[in-house]
Amino acid sequence: MRIAGPAGDFGYVFVVSYGRSGSTLLMGLLNAIPGYRIRGENYNTLYRLYQADAAVAKACEKFAGTEDLSPQSSWYGTPRIRAHGYRADLIAAFVNNVLRPERGDRVLGFKEIRYTPLHMTDLDAYLTFLLEAFPRARIIINHRDPAAVARSAWWADVRDAETKIRDADERLLAIPADDRHFHFFYDEIDESLDNIRALHRFLGEKFDAAAVRQVLGTRYSPYPAAAQTTKPASSGYA
Numbered sequence: 001m002r003i004a005g006p007a008g009d010f011g012y013v014f015v016v017s018y019g020r021s022g023s024t025l026l027m028g029l030l031n032a033i034p035g036y037r038i039r040g041e042n043y044n045t046l047y048r049l050y051q052a053d054a055a056v057a058k059a060c061e062k063f064a065g066t067e068d069l070s071p072q073s074s075w076y077g078t079p080r081i082r083a084h085g086y087r088a089d090l091i092a093a094f095v096n097n098v099l100r101p102e103r104g105d106r107v108l109g110f111k112e113i114r115y116t117p118l119h120m121t122d123l124d125a126y127l128t129f130l131l132e133a134f135p136r137a138r139i140i141i142n143h144r145d146p147a148a149v150a151r152s153a154w155w156a157d158v159r160d161a162e163t164k165i166r167d168a169d170e171r172l173l174a175i176p177a178d179d180r181h182f183h184f185f186y187d188e189i190d191e192s193l194d195n196i197r198a199l200h201r202f203l204g205e206k207f208d209a210a211a212v213r214q215v216l217g218t219r220y221s222p223y224p225a226a227a228q229t230t231k232p233a234s235s236g237y238a
Contacts, residue, residue, distance in 0.1 A: 013038060050125075
């Protein structure tokens with residue numbers, strides 16, 4: 001039986017990136033921290049909930065201060081919308097049915113790669129929504145060399161792939177790092193593990209070098225069957 005408390009009982013981590021950036025490996029590093037359950041992609045489900053929340057907020061703003069409208073009005077009942085309750089119910093539904101916390105979880109979240117300008121034009125507003133709707137949330141922005149990404153998997157078949165990836169990466173790089181935003185660079189992973197140590201410091205979590213090296217020695221893949229085997233750490237961290 002699944003044991004979980006209300007959405008507010010957890011901390012949250014959201015991994016923001018683009019495809020083939022090493023975000024699945026980053027998910028593995030986070031899940032190696034005791035009490036963390038960071039899920040994989042969900043086709044930007046939470047972004048759709050943000051859009052629904054924004055639509056309700058816009059409708060409420062239109063009639064702010066109005067007691068109600070007559071049944072003959074095309075906006076009848078709009079002033080009575082409970083916008084805060086609507087948002088809370090959306091978040092609770094997402095946490096309980098998509099993130100699905102389990103016994104012992106402290107921090108929930110997911111990684112998503114659909115943050116390019118093609119997928120999302122209102123990035124700043126959406127990230128603001130994440131931090132408001134999940135007050136204890138932190139956002140990890142994952143980067144990889146655009147030229148390397150453009151040669152990887154399906155990107156190699158995309159026209160002007162490197163330009164598209166570079167545009168997406170530069171937009172993410174423009175987000176200031178602070179106590180709730182952290183920039184993680186896949187290409188800086190090396191034997192020192194310094195950038196992974198910095199990630200743990202940002203999260204306020206104890207660094208376990210052995211657990212990290214075990215993750216780095218495991219193959220992570222977008223294809224479920226391919227993720228069952230291990231590989232030597234010396235073969236890279238893709």
